[in-house]
Amino acid sequence: MSLDQLFATRMGRMKASEIRELLKLLDQPDVISFAGGIPDPALFPAAAFRDAMVRALGDVQAGVSLQYSTSEGYPPLRRWIADHMRGLGVECGEDNILITSGSQQALDYLGKLFLSPGDTALVGWPTYLGALGAFNAYEPVYDRLDPKSNRAPSDFRAQAETRGGRVKFAYLSPDFANPTGVTLTREERESVLRLADDLDCAVIEDAAYQSLRYDGEPVAPILALELQRRGDIDACRTVYCGSFSKTLSPGLRIGWVCAAKTLINRMVLLKQAGDLHTPTLNQIVVADVVADGFEDHVETLRAHYRVKRDRMLAALERHMPAGVEWTRPEGGMFVWMTLPEGLDGAALLAEALRSERVAFVPGAAFHADGSGRNTLRLNFSSPGPDEIEEGITRLGQVLRASMAVARAGAQQS
Structure with a gap:
């Protein structure tokens, strides 16, 4: 007997999140990851949460909080x-x-x-x-x-x-x-x-x-x-x-x-x-x-993430080959990259992990029809500024090699 035959039709539409799978790479110390859309853990207000937790579990409040x-x-x-x-x-x-x-x-x-x-x-x-x-x-x-x-x-x-x-x-x-x-x-x-x-x-x-x-x-x-x-x-x-x-x-x-x-x-x-x-x-x-202090905390986030965003945009300007385009966000956590037609983000990820130990999210996952295969998403909030510089340098090397292979293939055909 297999329970699979009992599943509702909606289960045919359910797929594993590519981002959840890629987050497992964060446990590999040699991988520079631009994959997860996650905050920088160094910026969590841990002390404030610790104090608030103590108050919430105090003798008077515990009966409510639990x-x-x-x-x-x-x-x-x-x-x-x-x-x-x-x-x-x-x-x-x-x-x-x-x-x-x-x-x-x-x-x-x-x-x-x-x-x-x-x-x-x-x-x-x-x-x-x-x-x-x-x-x-x-x-x-x-x-x-x-x-x-x-x-x-x-x-x-x-x-x-x-x-x-x-x-x-x-x-x-x-x-x-x-x-x-x-x-x-x-x-x-x-x-x-x-x-x-x-x-x-x-x-x-x-x-x-x-x-x-x-x-x-x-x-x-x-x-x-x-x-x-x-x-x-x-x-x-x-x-x-x-x-x-x-x-x-x-x-x-x-x-x-x-x-x-x-x-x-x-x-x-x-x-x-x-x-x-x-x-x-x-x-x-x-x-x-x-x-x-919520607004003060958010101002701290903005200051830190602004530095990382600027570091990534500057690194992209220095290290990306001609023909690659990207967005220049005013905020948030992401830069969106468009590759020359014919390149595939999923194939590029496999090569980037194999040769340079760099991770990102291929763009097709964000398209309801599976298109956008020549796109990818980069996160700048999680890695440190020096990691951003090194990771974008490595990604540029992978892209140059992949574009050279694609040009050679086009010439032969």
Whole structure:
């Protein structure tokens, strides 16, 4: 007997995360890894967490921190987040906030909430592969979301109907996107809202990197822009997904959703059925830490990551061969690289690991249709500045050799 024959059809859409597999390379000390989109552990506020944990487990507080809690989340943390959102231009209350086990859980719940098999999700080409993994379980089809295009809403609608469903949402990360590092302009954000209005669909705003801006002027969140038009968050179609994973600690798994109360209430039902609530102790500890010096901590992150971003961009300028292009992000954790046509990111990774012990994420994983094989993602937040210099030097050597082989093959053919 094999249990495989009993699996639901959705399991055919589930794939192992290439990033989770590549993170295993971090245990190999001779590998310089640009693969994981992970924070620098040296910047975790460990002392603040240690002190907060002691307070949370004190005689008075332990009965709360070790107990079951409400599915919506720890009220003081929700109130802090609501205040934080108001600082971003989103007038909201505690009832508009749901605490989730990282923003990844929020994406899973939103896929479950909106998608029936055959429905269409609009996503970027490329987009965050964790979002694809979360949505895949609910058997959608994907269509390409490009805020710069003039594609008519009727075309999206017709394509969705042809595939047996309707467009349910547009998913995007407007600030320093994973994987490209690109930030959308205000006009591009407005264009997504106009498209969503025409299609009568939701907008999922993944704001995991919103706080990590190193250059340029901040752009208002999509939810803030919509709120300016509608005057009431409970009339908005945008769902804002925030996270403390990139600013405080990914290991505590604390994220949040800010949206209309009707949507929050539905997500609470999913939370109750899924895991009852996010760990109470973790929520209390995070609430304690953010209440005392969150902005100062984020400023420290910005200063450190700005140096690493600049080091990577300068190294790319020095060591990349002609014909290779890359983004120049104003913040976040990633640089997106486009190779000459004919080169394959997966094959390049295999060669880079074999010959130079350098790791990155091939770009096809971030494309819903498996395209983009001549692209790759580089992370600059995790490695040190000297590792960045050495790793980019090695990667440039691999690329020169691979491009020479490709040219020789083209000449022979």
